[in-house]
Amino acid sequence: MNSMASSTIAPNPASFISNKKDLGFTAFSTSSQFSIPKCNRRISKKICSVMAPQQSERRPSTTGSVKTAMTMTEKILARASEKSQLIPGENTWVNIDILMTHDVCGPGSIGIFKKEFGQDAKVWDREKIVIIPDHYIFTSDERANRNVDILRDFCMEQNIKYFYDIKDLSDFKANPDYKGVCHIALAQEGHCRPGEVLLGTDSHTCTAGAFGQFATGIGNTDAGFVLGAGKLLLKVPPTLRFVMDGEMPNYLLAKDLILQIIGEISVSGATYKSMEFVGTTVESLTMEERMTLCNMVVEAGGKNGVIPADSTTFKYLEDKTSVAYEPVYSDEQARFLCEYRFDVSKLEPLVAKPHSPDNRALARECKDVKIDRVYIGSCTGGKTEDFMAAAKVFLASGKKVKVPTFLVPATQKVWMDVYSLPVPGSGGKTCSQIFEEAGCDTPASPSCGACLGGPKDTYARMNEPTASKPS
């Protein structure tokens, strides 16, 4: 591991090269903008903070001349473990800035915390734990309802500062504290900050890497440990760097970029690794788009995804947090396991076909594929900009949907945006008006919805298999 990591930008896997060869003669040809990893140590564009972020106290071990160059991920973990340097493969105890849990894994984590630290134990820091019910909320399933009750009791008992509760299930708007999908709520409520370490009991916790922080998913037992100890033993991952340059065509979204990457490296291509996204395209992305990019890092097996914080990040955070943070950036000489380059201006819209996120195809190749239903929502695709993009498509086509189309805004804030923000070029219509005219289902209450299944009465869940053609 170490030797691999120290050979700067080792041209990786033979499989990648053969991939490219194959792709050249298949349907993917036009989408294969993926060049052979180059031994190019320069970052495409100098990344520096345009706006001076608030400074926190500098510990001596994190300052001084750089003796060993490190990646962003290595630096964040080094600072959080009070070490001057770390190398990939090292196991280190890391101080946690934020622990997030929700209604699916929270009760189990709390159970383990109580069993291990004692029934009367107190959490390590009541202001560093964020509890967000979001998975199975609008359901009559008694166990699911009970799980939210367990969270509430625990938050009361421990005086947890950030608990986004819901009590009135009949109308989410009657619950001002309720947010919705945890990964989007974390960002909107200012819990994602550059340079910090965020752990969550959900694989898509990696979404927060968009803010230039280390964020990864853990299980109940690890979370139970963090609740009491405030730290966790983590292995330092080596970093894969993805350089995306070029102007992004307006028909692309960040989802296309990450599907392109997963299609290249496969659903296990980044297992145990960090994925760092840089380049002029990434710099041009909004925070929501950056979150989409980092959200699907786990679909490539990655431990975390990370994007250098810049003026876009600082601007987003301006009115969301008053907590001081200190961004870090990869050193020029940092060791990357591999570097991949893309010319984004030449990419095309993509889809992941069943049953795997790496089963990539061009959207136009699938134009004759009959679809049975459409679902827009959840943490990857349920942000304001995702609904804006969908509304623009409806606006351009002027047609009605032919299959049931379900819309689940990620959070209460997104829901408000869908109902209030005018869609550019529509003459002042909101997304909700455009969706209604197109015949979509009414946007549902914010939650994880049917994205991961859930109880039988989950909105948009299909309980019976349907075959579109006789087999």
Added chain:
Amino acid sequence: MAASSLSLSPNPTTFTTSPKPSFSPSYHTTRFIKFPNTSQTPTHLIVNPLTTHSPRASLSSIIPRAAATPSSSTTSTAQTSFHGLCYVVGDNIDTDQIIPAEYLTLVPSNPAEYEKLGSYALIGLPSSYTTRFVEPNENKSKYSIVIGGYNFGCGSSREHAPVALGAAGVSAVVAESYARIFFRNSVATGEVYPLESEGRICEECKTGDTITIELAESRLINHTTGKEYKLKPIGDAGPVIEAGGIFAYARNTGMIPTK
């Protein structure tokens, strides 16, 4: 239902003496993921040894997952082996196939719900798997070893996945590679031993083959085919597992106070 974990287990291993789900604070000893083979010669289908124990006696010697006490009582790795029938799956077995999301309302730290999770283990596998992992109306599987291909346990971070396997009576998974959260959850909970094979054992073993795993020798023996395979050493996870999980490890090293 509880009876199946205490006696007359359908699972032909010597390890069914371990009703891992016990979460009562009265169980003190620590064995974490160690499953000492009480049989000196693990051959085929060992007769259920449980008749020699009273249920209570065997319970008291067993440990809840994520054991809390220091490792002094743990069995040494050298004695650890697993024996039983294997269930063979392919590549990229994700956590939705191991335990579909509709069952995630079950809380693993609740003993009754832990048992229930076991009954749903691997229920999300496609119907092409004609031999089901857990028979209808059973809580336990007759297969105590799961053999898979690469990227086992990918997908969601749900700890319910290794827990469901452990609750169903699985002692070890042998796969070509693991998704990292599944591996981590397996180590942290001690539900299953996540072992890595050197090659694609999943293509050479068939569901129902009789398997022995000798942990100290990193060796897997398929008694049905008579073949032997090398496994990769457990590596960095070793010290944590040996200590008895992340809590015991932290107590041993002074990270958190001893209870």
